[in-house]
Amino acid sequence: MTYHNPALGACGQINGDEDPVVAISHLLFDEGATPNPNKNPHCNRMIRAWRNGNAPIVVRVVDRCVRCKHDDIDVSPSSFAQLVNLANGNVYVQWEWA
Numbered sequence: 001m002t003y004h005n006p007a008l009g010a011c012g013q014i015n016g017d018e019d020p021v022v023a024i025s026h027l028l029f030d031e032g033a034t035p036n037p038n039k040n041p042h043c044n045r046m047i048r049a050w051r052n053g054n055a056p057i058v059v060r061v062v063d064r065c066v067r068c069k070h071d072d073i074d075v076s077p078s079s080f081a082q083l084v085n086l087a088n089g090n091v092y093v094q095w096e097w098a
Helices: 026-032 077-083
Strands: 021-025 046-050 057-065 073-075 094-097
Touching (some): 021 026, 021 046, 046 073, 057 073
Antiparallel strands (some): 021 073, 046 057, 046 094
């Protein structure tokens, strides 16, 4: 898991650093490719992620991450900070569709 500063995402929504949102790998996002990316079936799906027994976070898919590997997720800073200090930057988490 990494974090980024959300803005206008591939799902056509504008979000910010405090929103509980996630970008999924372009590989995963593109499995549901449609002519209009705003109608991708992954848009607005919920993901539950956790680390080391911490309480999970729940985030909504709003974007695709071009630099991510298939199962990587890239969350907003506020969501990342709920699991680990932002200084860590890139950490292993488990996640599932919620």
